[in-house]
Amino acid sequence: MKDDRLLEMRVFAAVVEAGAFTAAAQGLGVSQPFVSQTLQRLEARLGCKLLHRTTRGHRLTPEGETFLNAARRAVAAVEAAEAELQQSDEQISGPLRISAPIAFGLDRITPLMPAFLARYPSIALDLRLTDDTENLIEDRIDVAIRMGRLPDSGLMQRRLCDLRRIVVAAPALLAAHGKPDTPDALGALPCLAWDGSRDHLNRWPFTVAGAPVILRAESRFRSNQGMSLVEMCLAGFGVMRMAEHLARPAIAEGRLVQLLARETVADDGAIAAVFLPERHLVPRIRVFVDFLVEAFRDPDWDDAPRPD
Template identity: 35%
Template sequence: MSKLPDVEALALFAKVAEAGSFSAAAEDAGLSKATVSKAVGRLETRLGTALFHRTSRRLSLTETGVVLAARAARILAEGEAAEAEAAAEAAAPRGRVKLAAPMSFGLRHLGPALPEFLQRYPDISVDLQLSDQTVDLIAGGFDAALRIGALVDSSLRARRLADVPRLTVGAPAYFEKHGRPEHPRDLKRHACLDYAYMPGGAGWRYVHRVDGREETVKVSGPLVSNNTDVQVPTLLAGLGVAIAPEFLVADELADGRLVAVMTDWSPPPIALHLVTPPSTPRPSKVTALVDFLAKRFAA
């Protein structure tokens, strides 16, 4: 005899005992009558005794069947309760979500958005890790990540949230002293603040907004960093020019402390994506965060 009980057969036996017929039990379980009959027969063979008296007109429990029916009913009820509880647990958004995001975007936009999410879902906690370096979601155990730029891992599930315009910017005092670049080639004679994770890596790439011409120029300057936020004070000090995402310098552009130049040329377009591992189905806690961030940042 197998060490594990035949729970399925016990559950179907309980349904037959309760319903008083194989047909009614099969309909209630959503199975064929033959499947239910085989399961009960399998249980009788396993136990070495009959559980029902069968006649053409009547189905009744044997003495052993009466004893077993009460316990089988409890097993069925416990199984149904356990499944219902597990389903409710899976449906209710709760637990920890591990999220990765770029540093500057995380500080300026994701951080201010999180209080609303945490108030809306008090049973969810967020483990947020900010870095401009692309993390491995699978190896790092991340549930989701916000990414700005071109996506390279096609195995991930990606949701495009918004375009991220990038501008060539500097302080008015810098351009008064050094002149305004009109063409990407002009940047060779300017102090350029470079970003270590610049897409492409071989130089600053531009596309002409009208005719689509492309130019790539190698630049040099007093500062290279792996985070664009730290370049802003140097820009404001009038010490150079940089390519910056619009969300990072919007306030400085609005009040005139920085200005955009070479507006006929733009770096290749990038976008904000929300990516998750390819596993399905997605846990409800992750779905809650994904849907919240998608709605928040798509605007």
């Protein structure tokens, strides 16, 4: 039997703490309709109003004040109970649902999972690979791996490592078109571009004589899935601005060449694990995030030689 009572309590508490449905939805990483519908179901189940809604916002009813205190105690009790019972690696148990970008998930997260599951034999792990940004509550995600500039969403986050992207091309492409020595010359080569929500990644930043230059990557081939762009780049179809965790090993193997290293602007983004604030004490979530932090403390792709 599906029991969403704890979820309803968390959503209700988030609305009260945020002061508005929209702000609560942003903090939880879910849609505003999801928050509204969850509160409606909760009030219908309890048979009373918890919030008085007005054009200026909302305020707690007497029943809402009583239920808020009880909800906070219930959520804290569940987290404390799990933390108290699960002290050793063998005792830490339960399902763990993880979301990660496809390329990073395949290249870096999946290879780590045998060691993690061997260390925690009572954890059952569900790894979802998608380039869409999933809602932690709606999609029931325990930990999501996010890349780039992380918004102030109200989610807790643990930084795993820096995220840097560099411009690369296959040797065959450069043999056919020549190696560009300026961003303008690079613009004459075929490029590879993101589609959909990742379109902002098609703005490639450079500096020329101290001045910022943005190259807009246009392409005959666009994709919303990073690994398809990587495969097309390796096949010599176009130039790509690629994450270093994929690019550096391919450069070391001679399958890719870095372009315009001096002119490329360094990213200020990161790769991070994010999760709901009240979930940080859940043992299986805590040990998974700690495991990732340790695994990426000194990324092996940073050891690859850099161009002079």
